[in-house]
Structures are given as structure tokens and as C-alpha cells.
Amino acid sequence: MPERDEVVAGRYRLVEPLGRGAAGVVWRAQDERLARVVAVKFFTSAGSPKDVDRIVREGRIAARLRHPHAVTVHDVVEHGGKPCLVMEYVPSKTLAEMMDAAGALPEALVVGVGWQVASALAAAHAAGIVHRDVTPFNVLVGDDGTAKVVDFGISRAVGEGTVTEARAVIGTPAYLAPEVASGHGAVFASDVYALGATLYAALEGHPPFGNADDNPYALLRRVAEGQVAPPRFPGPLGEVLGRVLRRDPAERPTMAETYALLDAAVQGLPLPAAAPPTATATATHVDTRPVEDTGPVGHAPPTGGTQSLPVPRRVPWKKVAVVAGAAALVAVGVVVGTSLRDERPADTALPAQDSTSTTTSTTTSSTTPPAPDCAARLEVTNAWPDGYQAQVVVRNASGRALTGWKLTWPQPAANAINNLWNGVLTKGADSVTVTSADYNAALPVDGSTTLGFTANGPATEPPDVTCTSGG
Structure with missing residues (x-):
């Protein structure tokens, strides 16, 4: 096993172990070439060609996804x-560690974590990647409340073969979708359920x-039956859970x-x-093949608007500070303002008119510029x-409802946008x-929506944004 101060690949100096599990150990390390901190994941068994294929496949699949709420x-x-x-x-800390320390977590925290993780998984699905093991153990929550999904080690990607054993149930039993617990392959809808x-x-x-420590066979049988008790805490999250935890994948x-x-x-x-579920939705979500079929997922990667939601705006829910060694969770409110600037142009004063042009002047002044169809704030x-x-x-x-919008x-010159999400950029x-x-x-x-971007250059006073309808 690796040791402290050991140098990996000639550049990653190991500093301290971060965690250990059945699959291996993760170390914090210093990238001496780029002077940054990284995590290095070692595997307990990685000697067989199958293990090597799995690890390389995890790296290849994860490298396809660049998202602020997925570990790179x-x-x-x-x-x-x-x-x-x-x-x-x-x-x-993992979400599982937070649950171990505090038990049931506040709804605001859970909604915020789920909102961030769902954005990353939506981007993964848009790239044709099924995670297949979404659990509290694979959700990291930083001290500032930022959540990230990790471990695409058993993911299946469209166009990628799998290296799983025949008839094996892949994933953590307590968080499997019913169709996976029944022995079928995981699909996009399975991640929704998980x-x-x-x-x-x-x-x-x-x-x-x-x-998770219950008898795994009895647990799998209960999961396959798919009868979920309603949450004890009704509210918006309870309604969301009622929709995503439906037994039929086509109904999720x-x-x-x-x-x-x-x-x-x-x-x-x-x-x-x-x-309402449609024939198209059924074809998209249901995969009835047994798991021993090692070909690509039985449908094409998602296309169209509903699957291409890459990145959310900055976290507008209650941030949670995870206090080391303590079970307390301190919620700090971070509110994204919803008020928008009034983009209506100011009325322009008309020049003085003589008495002979009074009627004309009155007629002209009554024609004011129309109010814009949309407003925006950066x-x-x-x-x-x-x-x-x-x-x-x-x-x-x-x-009235809008069918499109355009911002300018x-x-x-000193600033350059290098990444924009939730819109189409023209420079x-x-x-x-x-x-x-x-x-x-x-x-x-x-109604409202948001987009975001990162840019090189100094942050200046936010500019006024012109919004027009029609896209």
C-alpha cells in the first residue's frame, strides 16, 4: 500500500490518507508540477486485466464530464x-457521514444538495453517461455547502462496453431502482430513482x-417490490420524492x-x-435486458431540451458549515435576489413647442416606447x-408567454468568457x-430562468443587460 511522502508518477507526493473503503484508499497529494492539491485513488485489487479496464474506463468516462458539481x-x-x-x-464530508453524525438532515440542506447533484447528473445523462451508483456515500458536501457527485467507477456510457459479471446486481442495494434490483440493466431513469x-x-x-446493513437479499426483494412509505415530512421535497420514486421507470x-x-x-x-408518460418516454427509460448484456445502453443518449441542463446558478439555498468533530449543522442563509431591474426606458422630455404645434406635440408625446417583454440582471x-x-x-x-429570449x-476587452451554460453564446x-x-x-x-458563465479578467461593475424576446 502507498506511504506518506511517496511520489506517484514522478509528480504527486502523498500527504495523508483521506478515506478507505472496500475498493481501496484515497490520499491527499501535492501535484509538485502544477503546485496544487489533488486526490489520488488507489485500488485494493487492480492486477487483473478486467480491473485495469474498469479503472481506465472510469477515468475515461469521468473525463467526459466537466461540471462544477461533479468531481473532476x-x-x-x-x-x-x-x-x-x-x-x-x-x-x-460525504452525505453519509453527515447523516451518521446528525441523523435526519434539515429539508433546506437536502433540497440544496439534491438540486446541485441533479444538475451534474443531468449533464452526465446529456453526455450519455449513467452513473449507476448514486448514494449518500458518493455525494460530497464541502464546508461551504457545495455538493459534488463522485465515483463513476461502475458507470455505463453510451458506446462503452461494460466489464461487469453476468447476472451481478451493480450498485448499492439500499439505493437501487426496482428494475435494477430485479436484475435488469440500469438506465437514465435508474439514476433518477437512486x-x-x-x-x-x-x-x-x-x-x-x-x-444498508440489512440482509442484502431481503433488501433487494423489498426494493424490487418498490413500495415506498411516504416521507414523514410533507412539503415540496416530499412531492418531488413522490414523483422520482415511482416504481415504473416510464413514470419518473x-x-x-x-x-x-x-x-x-x-x-x-x-x-x-x-x-403524462408517453410511448416515447417509455422507450427512453425502460431497458428490459438482463445485466449480462454488456453492450451499450439500450437507447441513444438523450437529445432535445429536457435532457440538456448542464449547470445551475450559484447555490441560493442555505449553506451548511460542517463543523469538524461535531454533529451540529449551522445553516447560513445565502439568498439570491429575485428582484430585477426595471428595463423600461425612461420617458424622454420633448422640446418646447409653440402654440401652433400644440396638437401635434400632444399626439407625439402620447406615443411612449413599449415596455420590454423581458428583463435581466447580471x-x-x-x-x-x-x-x-x-x-x-x-x-x-x-x-404573455415567451417562446425565446436574447440578451446583450x-x-x-480585458474580459473573455471561457465557459457559459444554459444559453448559446455569440462574441x-x-x-x-x-x-x-x-x-x-x-x-x-x-417566469424566470438563469444562466451562468466564468470569465478571465478582472471583475468589474456588472453591466446593464438588454433583453428582447424571440431568441
Whole structure:
């Protein structure tokens, strides 16, 4: 096993072990080439070709996903003749550790964690990746309340073969979807159910069908039957769980729709109406093949608006400080303002007119510029010496539903947007334009949506944003 101060791949110096499990051990390490802290994951058994394939596959699949709420895999390196993963280091506790320390967690915390994890999983699904092991053990929560999903080690990606044993049930039994517990392959809807089971456990203090240390065969049978007791704490989250924990995969929302439900719960808004299942939805979610089929997932990667929800705005729920060695959870309110600037142009005073033109003047002054159909506000949510992160809130300010929107704002030459989510970016010489994406173009009356971006350069006073309808 690795030891302190050992150097991996000629650059990663091991500092201290972070955690140990059945699969192996994770160390905090110093990347001496880039002067940054990383996590290095060593595996207990990685000698067989099958194990090596699994580890390399995990690195390949995780590298396809770049998301602020998914732990990034930087590299796959070899040490002692075995491969290991070099990952983003996240000072954090797992959601399972928080549950062990405090039992059932506050609803605001659980909703916020689920909202962040759902955004990462929606992006994974949009990339054709099924996680297959969403559990409290694979959700990290930082001291600042940021949540990240980790461990794509048993993930299945469209176009990737699997290296699992025939008839094996893949995943953690207490958090499996009924179809997986019954021996079928995991699909996108299975991740939706597993996320629901994870949030249920955090809210109630135990998984939907019993504790993880129960008899695994009896537990799998209860999971396969799929009879979930309603949460003891009714509320927005309880309603969301009622939708995602449905036994029939075709009746569950997609992960992008789950994110939208949790987003509404975070903002205290009414939940979107449940869409009736359709033949298309059934074909998308149901995979009746046994798990020994090692081909790609039995449907194409999700396309269209409902699956392509990559990144949420900055966390507007109650941040949670995890106090080391204590069971107390201190909620610190972080509120994203929902008020928007009034974008209506100011009335322009007309020049003085003589008496002969009074009638004409009166007629002209009664014609005021029309109020804009939408309004937007940009604010910087995080900054560092050579860059910053910002979010833009877009609101329908008209009395009718909008089918699209377009934003324009001046962009200083010293600033350069290098990543934008929830919109389509067009860069001009001294301004930027963002048009709506397919999935967030439609805005009901008084409805709103958000987009975000990171940029290089100094954070300046947020510019005024011009919003027009029509995309």
C-alpha cells in the first residue's frame, strides 16, 4: 500500500490518507508540477486485466464530464504496476457521514444538495453517461455547502462496453431502482430513482426500504417490490420524492426535469406539473435486458431540451458549515435576489413647442416606447485574482408567454468568457449576445430562468443587460 511522502508518477507526493473503503484508499497529494492539491485513488485489487479496464474506463468516462458539481478526474497514472486515478481534491464530508453524525438532515440542506447533484447528473445523462451508483456515500458536501457527485467507477456510457459479471446486481442495494434490483440493466431513469432514494434517506434518516446493513437479499426483494412509505415530512421535497420514486421507470421525470423540480423547491415556487408518460418516454427509460448484456445502453443518449441542463446558478439555498468533530449543522442563509431591474426606458422630455404645434406635440408625446417583454440582471457570484463567475437572471416581464429570449451586454476587452451554460453564446468585438437554449427558451408569465458563465479578467461593475424576446 502507498506511504506518506511517496511520489506517484514522478509528480504527486502523498500527504495523508483521506478515506478507505472496500475498493481501496484515497490520499491527499501535492501535484509538485502544477503546485496544487489533488486526490489520488488507489485500488485494493487492480492486477487483473478486467480491473485495469474498469479503472481506465472510469477515468475515461469521468473525463467526459466537466461540471462544477461533479468531481473532476485529472488523469489515470500507473504506480507499482497498477493504475490509479488523480482527481480534484474536495475538502468535504460525504452525505453519509453527515447523516451518521446528525441523523435526519434539515429539508433546506437536502433540497440544496439534491438540486446541485441533479444538475451534474443531468449533464452526465446529456453526455450519455449513467452513473449507476448514486448514494449518500458518493455525494460530497464541502464546508461551504457545495455538493459534488463522485465515483463513476461502475458507470455505463453510451458506446462503452461494460466489464461487469453476468447476472451481478451493480450498485448499492439500499439505493437501487426496482428494475435494477430485479436484475435488469440500469438506465437514465435508474439514476433518477437512486437520487430520490438518497434524498429520502437524508431527509428521513434511513433509506426507503431499510438500512444498508440489512440482509442484502431481503433488501433487494423489498426494493424490487418498490413500495415506498411516504416521507414523514410533507412539503415540496416530499412531492418531488413522490414523483422520482415511482416504481415504473416510464413514470419518473427525467434527470433534467428532476433538476427543474428541485430548482422550484429551492426558490419556494410551485412545482411544475407532472408530464403524462408517453410511448416515447417509455422507450427512453425502460431497458428490459438482463445485466449480462454488456453492450451499450439500450437507447441513444438523450437529445432535445429536457435532457440538456448542464449547470445551475450559484447555490441560493442555505449553506451548511460542517463543523469538524461535531454533529451540529449551522445553516447560513445565502439568498439570491429575485428582484430585477426595471428595463423600461425612461420617458424622454420633448422640446418646447409653440402654440401652433400644440396638437401635434400632444399626439407625439402620447406615443411612449413599449415596455420590454423581458428583463435581466447580471451579478458576479464569485471572483478570484484573474477571473470571476457570474449569473444572469432572465424574467418574463410581459403579460404573455415567451417562446425565446436574447440578451446583450457590453464586454470589456480585458474580459473573455471561457465557459457559459444554459444559453448559446455569440462574441462580438465589444459585446456578447446570449440566446436561449432549447430547454429554457419558453418562459411563462412572470417566469424566470438563469444562466451562468466564468470569465478571465478582472471583475468589474456588472453591466446593464438588454433583453428582447424571440431568441
